[in-house]
Amino acid sequence: MDGAAWPQVREDLASTRKSAAAFLDNLEGASRSMGPREWATRWISISAAHESLGDTNRTLGYRNEAASAWLCALTTWEVAKRLLNLDSSDDEEVAARIDATVWKFHSLEQKIQHVKIECYDHYEIAALYLSGRSANTPAVICISGDGETATMLLGRLLPVVVDRGISVLVVTHDEVSRRQRGESDMLLSACLDYLSARSDVDARRIGVYGDGISAALATDFAASDRRVAAAVCDGGLWNWARMTASINWLATAAKEPNEKMMSAYRSRCLRQLKCPALVVAGGRGIVSLSEAIELERDVEGTGPVDLQLPIPRLARAPVAQVENFVTSDDRIFSWLIDKLQSHPAL
Template sequence: MPVIIYATRGATLALQNRLSLEIRTKGRMGMDGAAWPQVRGDLSSTRWGAAAFLNNLEAACTTISRTEWVIRWINIGDAHRLLGDTNIEKGYFDEAAEDWLCALTAFEVARRLAYEDASEIEDVPAKINAVIQKFGAVKQNIERVQIECCDQVEIAAHYLPADGRISSAPAIICISTEEETATTLLGRLLPVVIDRGMSVLVVAHEDVSNSRRGQSDVFLSCCVDYLLTRSDIDAAHIGVYGDGLSATLATDFAASDSRVAAAVCDGGLWNLARMLASVDWLARTADVRDEDMVSARRLQLLRRLRCPVLVVAGGRGIVSASEAMKLLRDGPAAPIDLQLAIPRMITTDAGEVENFVTSDDRIFGWLEHQLVLSSLSNHC
């Protein structure tokens, strides 16, 4: 049966006080003359704190401005980053890697809070890139690879191998939103994919998308071809995750390439919306719509998919929650495993903010269940 996944609530006002304490400066000064914010906790507690803060964001912004929270989360990220550097000097490699993952989580919170005002976070992308490089040099090698496609076109991508628990691991092709680089997406996903037994290939939306219909499918198939050349990949367990508008690219790719074993996508809803808009425009019948016809079209698009599917809906995504519920209603008529995830969205005076921590945990928990557990059972 399809399962609806909701993001959890449960933030408490005490979290604001905890965060305020964590960013108070110590008496000791850094080499640049700036006081170091106080840092506590490991990755799990940092991510818990970030999720709880985002859930309670509306209340948090009543006492402290959103801009001030952006600055504070950047400070928290800087503190974790510097602590990781200190632990490296002491030879504490695992601790340093965890500190850097905490830093990436904090920087992503700052990015989410900043919205469209890039001036608030103009130096954050460089910090994220620096932390990724440090993490890759110490914990798990992160390769910058070039994937050859048709017409001598190459796609630049980041490749993070699995942690080595098994000789050949599942892999996820992750496509960024249209607004983000592959590096930015990798920085957000590193803390959530680490230790899940999956390899990750991260590509940018602008490198994959193309005005010619079907071209993105060719590019993504080249990504699968590349993965299959690697001895550390389980060829039977390759998934795709499309973030934002890339969810429709993931749908088209999963429908066209039988090698895709699981897909986080839009379930065909974006193409359905465009098709209905064209029909309405041509027929001038926007006010009258045959719901049975729409349901049949929805099911027709869904039947193109031959692997388990997770549709992420609501908030700032391209799929509305109402349309996703209709898809879920029609899902039993299609021979696939269809599930729905609705991220927790927090409304502030400056707009909506998604709780990306709980959303990413659920998405990659679902991928782990679909791919890693199945892969491990095949190796037993």
């Protein structure tokens, strides 16, 4: 593929996402002709064109076309943002454009709500709710990565979840993680209570997705609340790594932890999960490829555990690797929708 010939403005969302995925898969080759900053500039231009097309279509009264163009823009803005991060460039302007595009889409579809979820001791969680637009839909609690706003995560996920018959409640990592041990689970359970009380959500089919470091929060929550029907999480590996580091520091041990002990701990974590689990290895996640392989081995001796370990496609660039978020997000939510449709919580 000739890197100089793409990306281009695509007419529909499927083509735009296919183009973005192809670019990210071939980033190493594309980097030979231009650096991340130059490619980011090109993707910013593509994004602005999609956004402008959406604005024009809205003015002309073409609502569906406007919505499609803005969803295309959200995908391409995300590509630009990741390229700027790769180049250590300031992405505040792109982040602001993503935020603006999300609310343009909302102004047209009227599907996104700012909600306040009451927890305990008068503590409230601010969240964004995207309705699946029909009664008794499955729903997913989505927890953003560290330092990421709810709007930024929703902007990335909107092109994936819109019109797929699923509702999402997006909360930030900071809202639910700055608590003592066990409190994060209580806050997320309050989010599940909120969804269960909604008339448009099926309370038996609510899952959780933790992005980045929030995958550890998703594991703890799924283990503590049996109502969770499916979890995209870390399988307990982050907590194990922290505990091992603490033990080694206290004991000033130079040797590696006992493998049998590690395997037993991982197996115990898996048994605590009573719902299907998806552990994404590599990329922006907190589970390394080697840990995923070890976890997969442990699953074999754990008994009937519904666990999948997909490995995202990574593109090499001159200074780092970039996850193909298009392929990864599509896979994650296809898995969630499948599990929430076929494995309702008891």
